[in-house]
Amino acid sequence: MLVLLPPSEGKAASGRGAPLKPESLSLPGLSAAREAVLTELVELCAGDEDKAREVLGLSEGLRGEVAKNAELRTAGARPAGEIYTGVLYDSLGLASLDPAAKRRAARSLLVFSGLWGAVRVTDRIPSYRCSMGVKLPGLGALGAHWRTPMASVLPEVAGSGLVLDLRSAAYAAAWKPKGEVAGRTASVRVLHAPTRKVVSHFNKATKGRIVRSLLSSGAEPKGPAELVEELGDLGYVVEAQAPAKAGQSWSLDVLVDEVH
Numbered sequence: 001m002l003v004l005l006p007p008s009e010g011k012a013a014s015g016r017g018a019p020l021k022p023e024s025l026s027l028p029g030l031s032a033a034r035e036a037v038l039t040e041l042v043e044l045c046a047g048d049e050d051k052a053r054e055v056l057g058l059s060e061g062l063r064g065e066v067a068k069n070a071e072l073r074t075a076g077a078r079p080a081g082e083i084y085t086g087v088l089y090d091s092l093g094l095a096s097l098d099p100a101a102k103r104r105a106a107r108s109l110l111v112f113s114g115l116w117g118a119v120r121v122t123d124r125i126p127s128y129r130c131s132m133g134v135k136l137p138g139l140g141a142l143g144a145h146w147r148t149p150m151a152s153v154l155p156e157v158a159g160s161g162l163v164l165d166l167r168s169a170a171y172a173a174a175w176k177p178k179g180e181v182a183g184r185t186a187s188v189r190v191l192h193a194p195t196r197k198v199v200s201h202f203n204k205a206t207k208g209r210i211v212r213s214l215l216s217s218g219a220e221p222k223g224p225a226e227l228v229e230e231l232g233d234l235g236y237v238v239e240a241q242a243p244a245k246a247g248q249s250w251s252l253d254v255l256v257d258e259v260h
Contacts, residue, residue: 001220002158003211004118005111006168008086014068014126017076024124029153030117033146037115038072040138041130045069056134065129072126080111081121087201088166091208094121101215108215110157112171114142117150132170143173150175162186162221164214165249166207177249185249186224186240193237193255206256210236224250 022034045052045066052066053059068075081094094105106122114132119125135141154175163177163185177185188210190203213234214221221227228240231254241251 001162003164008084011127014075026120033149075126077124087204088208091205146174
């Protein structure tokens with residue numbers, strides 16, 4: 001099982017660990033594309049601060065994020081699973097998983113990123129600010145920048161099992177499963193059952209809880225149909241729509257009344 005996650009806008013501080021070693025990151029096929037983004041981002045943020053804030057879409061109150069980006073090559077690095085915070089990651093609670101579930105997380109979770117493309121939760125990265133929606137002056141829109149290398153690397157990473165896609169729209173645009181990979185991909189949205197509307201907090205928190213439930217249970221669904229059964233056994237209310245034709249993904253709606 002491969003679980004595709006969005007990052008979080010908010011991130012923990014880098015800390016005082018050893019600095020980034022780009023060559024140590026997973027998915028080495030993305031290395032050249034990563035280096036291109038990293039180089040331009042650092043140069044941008046080390047120059048005109050106001051221009052960098054405008055490019056990154058940062059408010060005056062987030063001015064400090066520019067200085068942080070300028071020091072990405074020397075800042076301390078921590079496992080990505082510790083860097084990413086926010087509602088989804090709070091609900092996922094990686095740090096409190098049992099050892100077996102942590103091992104499953106290390107091999108199953110893939111976090112998409114405007115800067116790194118995609119990383120494992122065990123990859124050591126510094127704290128940064130660069131969403132997939134950013135358009136850098138030199139490279140252009142990051143979503144488009146990542147599509148070609150992702151198309152080359154991700155099908156192999158997906159292997160032959162289930163792909164559980166929990167990404168938001170901006171990050172889903174960087175790689176869309178195709179062909180037979182799409183047929184074993186399930187995209188999930190979370191709906192507030194009484195209104196049938198997507199609510200941001202319900203969406204993020206429930207996705208985090210779903211991943212935690214799957215990791216903790218040791219479930220290894222082989223495909224979307226098995227995933228629907230497994231989620232039902234774990235107490236989730238799921239409505240599934242199988243693809244109408246080959247090359248399309250499954251769509252799953254998880255219905256919730258409230259989030260505890």
